[in-house]
Amino acid sequence: MPSKRLSVVVTRRLPEVVETRLTELFDVRLRDDDTPMTRAEIVAAVKEADVLVPTLSDTIDASLIAQAGERLRLIANYGAGFDHIDVETARQRGILVSNTPGVVTEDTADIVLSLILAVTRRLPEGLGAMQSGDWSGWAPTAFLGGRLGGRRLGILGMGRIGMAVARRARAFGMQIHYHNRRRLRPEVEEQVEATWWESLDQMVARMDIISVNCPHTPSTFHLLNSRRLKLLKPSAVVVNTSRGEVIDEAALTRILKAGEIAGAGLDVYEQGSQLNPELRNQPNVVLLPHMGSATEEGRVEMGEKVIINIKTFADGHRPPDQVVPSML
């Protein structure tokens, strides 16, 4: 099938260079305004297109896939996480799904370290004092945070992003611990001098900082549930740049409000942009608007990956970043 004739619908505005390239290669329908498509618009798109390019703000569930037209053959997600796509139902319908792994790794790891620093060194309080004009000069006991060096960082999900976090944290002098269902090969552990914990409970109970870096799947939903969160040390900090659903957000909010842990740095939320109001205005919580992969470079590279996936498919091969249900 010549790629020129593939009809591609993109659900969100993408970086201009990506949109231009898509237009050169395919019969593409782009989004005019920078808002998510309505459900009705996505239904119309899957009825008519060969390829859908959704993002994490679109719900591509079984009922949507059931309405897809005969032509729809590929869902080329713009983004690494694919928990918003029912990959199994797509597979049953013979629709391939791809994502954009790898290119979000380093940028997301940068945001993890930013959140760790922001919480432990009280950066929002410092910024607030400067913005309000309240700062009256250096004082020996003002704005005291905690030193990162020597702290134990527990990485929940030591994949690509987890390793990138570990490399950075090593440079800050932190001790690296991780929990994966399966232990990494010794030579991989050695790269960051990481200690594997088979028991997540035991790791959670002993860490100074927990960074959530596993994907959201049925088996990681509420992995940090109320019971586990209660195991955290009173001085612990929780950071999540993965997906909100991995943490029981209501339980986290309760223990933060009760002062049972030292703080949290969050980039993702259980209800997407519907922020739990109680999380706001907590002095020990730093909240970001899901910007882990938000660099100019990264968002263009994500687009390039989408294009390679579609082009490879158009040339009669499997997209290099195909995702399959067993990856869940």
Ligand SMILES: O=CC(=O)O
């Ligand atoms: O969260 C961002 C992504 O999944 O790419």
